[in-house]
Each structure stands twice: as C-alpha cells, then as structure tokens.
Amino acid sequence: MGSIFENMQGVPLNHYIWFCAIIFTIGVIGVLVRRNAIIIFMSVELMLNAVNLLLAAFSVHHNDASGQVFVFFIMALAAAEVAVGLSIIVMVYRNTQSIDINVLNRLKW
Amino acid sequence: MGTSVFYFVATLSVFFALMVVFAKNPIHSVLYLILTFFTFTVHYVLLNAQFLAVVNFIVYMGAIMVLFLFVLMLLNLNKENEPNKSALLRIVGVIAGGCLVVTLIGSLKSVAITSPLVLKNPSLGLVENLGKELFGKFMLPFELSSLLLLSAMVGAVLLTKKEEKTNG
Numbered sequence: 259m260g261s262i263f264e265n266m267q268g269v270p271l272n273h274y275i276w277f278c279a280i281i282f283t284i285g286v287i288g289v290l291v292r293r294n295a296i297i298i299f300m301s302v303e304l305m306l307n308a309v310n311l312l313l314a315a316f317s318v319h320h321n322d323a324s325g326q327v328f329v330f331f332i333m334a335l336a337a338a339e340v341a342v343g344l345s346i347i348v349m350v351y352r353n354t355q356s357i358d359i360n361v362l363n364r365l366k367w
Numbered sequence: 368m369g370t371s372v373f374y375f376v377a378t379l380s381v382f383f384a385l386m387v388v389f390a391k392n393p394i395h396s397v398l399y400l401i402l403t404f405f406t407f408t409v410h411y412v413l414l415n416a417q418f419l420a421v422v423n424f425i426v427y428m429g430a431i432m433v434l435f436l437f438v439l440m441l442l443n444l445n446k447e448n449e450p451n452k453s454a455l456l457r458i459v460g461v462i463a464g465g466c467l468v469v470t471l472i473g474s475l476k477s478v479a480i481t482s483p484l485v486l487k488n489p490s491l492g493l494v495e496n497l498g499k500e501l502f503g504k505f506m507l508p509f510e511l512s513s514l515l516l517l518s519a520m521v522g523a524v525l526l527t528k529k530e531e532k533t534n535g
Contacts, residue, residue, distance in 0.1 A: 268370045271480040276472055277377045281384055283468040288388035290460035296393055296439060300400050303431065304384055307407050310423075314416050314492075319480070321487045323500045329419055330501070333426050334512045338519030340431050344438045345526040351442050 274315040281308035295347050295357040299340065306336050373413060380406035397435050404428050414484075416492030 281304060288301030310329045317325025347357055354361045383406065386399040404427045411420035490496050501509055 268483045269373045270483050272475065273373070273377075274484070275475050277381075279468055279471040279475070280381055283464045283471070284381070284384040284388055286467055287460055287464035290463060291388065291457050294393060296435065297388070297396050300387055300396060300435065303400065303427075304387065304403065307404065307427070310419075311407060311410055314411060314414050314419055315484065318414050318416070318484055318486055318491065321491060323491055323496055324504070326416055326419055326492055326497055327500050327505050329416075330422060330497070331505075331508060331512055333422060334516060337426055337430060338515050340434055341519050341523040342526070344434055345523040348438060348442070348527050357442065 271315065271319050274312065278308040278312040278315075281305075281311075293359050295350070295359055296344075298359065299343055299347070303336065303340070306332060373410075376406050376409050376413070380410070393439055394436075397432065397439060400435070401428055401432050404432070411492075414492065415486055415489065418492055418494045418497050 285301040285303075285305035285308065288304065289298050292298055292301070310332055313325045313329050313332075317323065317329075350362065351357050380403055383399050383403040387396050387403060390396045390399060404423065408420050408423050408428070411417075411423055488496075
C-alpha cells in the first residue's frame with residue numbers, strides 16, 4: 259500500500275484545501291436550495307465528509323495521528339445524527355404527510 | 368500516473384456531489400451520494416489512511432446509506448412531489464454558495480501551503496498506530512462516544528414509537 263502513496267506524492271496541500279472547500283460549498287448550496295428534508299440531510303453529510311477529508315490530509319501533512327482519530331469521532335457523531343434526524347423526519351411525515359421543510363415554518367414563532 | 372489519479376477522483380466526486388444536490392428524484396440523490404462516498408474512500412486510500420478508508424466504507428456506504436434508502440422507501444417518497452422553490456431563491460442560493468467558495472479560497476490563498484504532501488511515517492494511518500492513539504490519549508472521548516451512540520439509539524427508538532391513544 260505504500261507504493262500507492264509513492265505515486266501520490268506531489269499533490270500540494272492547498273489543492274486538498276480547494277477541493278474540500280468546493281465540496282463543502284456544494285453541501286451549503288444543497289441546504290439553501292432544496293426543500294426536501296432528506297436531501298438537506300444528505301447535504302449536511304457532504305459537508306461533514308469534506309471536513310473529514312481535510313482533517314485526514316492535514317494529519318498526513320503534520321505527521322500526527324490525532325487528526326485521523328478526530329475523523330473517527332466525527333463519523334460516530336454523523337451516525338448518531340443521522341439516526342436521530344431521520345427519526346425526526348419520520349415523525350414529521352407521520353404528522354403532516356409531507357417532508358417539505360416549509361410545513362415546519364411555524365417552529366419560527 | 369503521478370498525481371493525476373487525485374485530480375481524476377476529485378473531479379468525479381465534485382460531479383457526483385453536484386448531482387446529489389441537483390437530481391430531481393430523491394432515490395437518484397441517494398445513489399449519487401453513495402458514489403460520492405466511494406470516491407471519498409478512494410481519497411483516503413490515496414492518503415494511505417487505510418483504517419479510515421475501511422471505516423468510511425462500512426459506516427457511510429453501509430449503515431448511513433441503508434438508513435437513508437430505508438426511510439425513503441418507507442415513506443414512499445420516490446416520486447417527485449417536491450414543490451420547487453422559486454427560480455429567484457435557487458439563483459440566490461447558488462450565488463451565496465459561490466460567494467462562500469470564493470471567500471474560502473481567497474482567504475486561504477494567503478496561507479497557501481504549496482509544498483507537496485509527503486508521508487513521513489508510512490504506518491501513520493494503519494490500525495496499529497491509530498489503535499494505540501485511540502486507546503491511549505483518546506480513551507475518555509472514545510468511551511463518551513459510546514454513550515453518545517447509545518443515547519442516539521434510545522432517542523431514535525423513542526421518537527419513532529407510535530403514541531398510544533390515551534383515553535383518560
């Protein structure tokens with residue numbers, strides 16, 4: 259497996275930063291543009307993944323394993339978040355017969 | 368082959384991420400999200416973070432995607448019943464996202480680290496090294512995350528349980 263990385267040497271760190279910024283922004287656009295609650299959740303997952311990849315890249319850059327441990331914790335947190343969030347969506351659907359985010363606008367008051 | 372693998376996979380994941388957001392059918396969105404996560408797994412392998420690659424594969428592509436698909440099928444939402452936002456709101460959303468990416472990249476340009484990524488310690492992302500780290504320095508957070516998962520499980524079960532009609 260080391261040989262794979264030998265071929266990879268030469269990707270500058272800021273290309274990783276740009277790539278993760280772009281993926282993160284796609285997630286933000288998804289949250290802003292879509293109204294389907296499940297797709298909004300998927301966009302949040304995209305944002306979490308962009309941050310994960312950036313943490314792993316910086317962990318390699320600094321030769322410090324703590325970054326990869328943090329990625330592991332973020333994955334555990336994402337699993338918990340998805341379980342609770344999807345059950346909330348199921349409850350909303352059961353009460354309103356829709357997962358359109360706009361039916362929840364009464365939560366504002 | 369050099370570094371072209373990274374750029375190829377990065378292009379693929381940007382494309383699939385865009386498809387997640389802009390696909391009409393929610394089922395197609397979930398399938399594109401699976402492809403996006405697969406490309407992220409390839410990125411982890413390219414960074415020689417093998418433990419993270421395997422965990423990403425199992426947790427994201429296995430568990431989380433099954434949850435998404437399961438809920439979509441259960442709610443019978445695989446038809447296009449999403450009322451579209453007005454075109455103005457969509458354009459404003461995309462412009463806001465464009466501003467965000469320009470700001471991020473522009474602000475990070477001043478601290479640009481152009482040195483290529485070099486793996487000094489080849490066993491950095493292997494299970495042995497990460498296990499020592501996880502059960503040494505990060506013992507307490509590791510145990511706390513088990514509590515987090517337990518409470519999430521209890522919360523999910525409680526939330527989705529049908530309420531009994533109380534006639535009292």
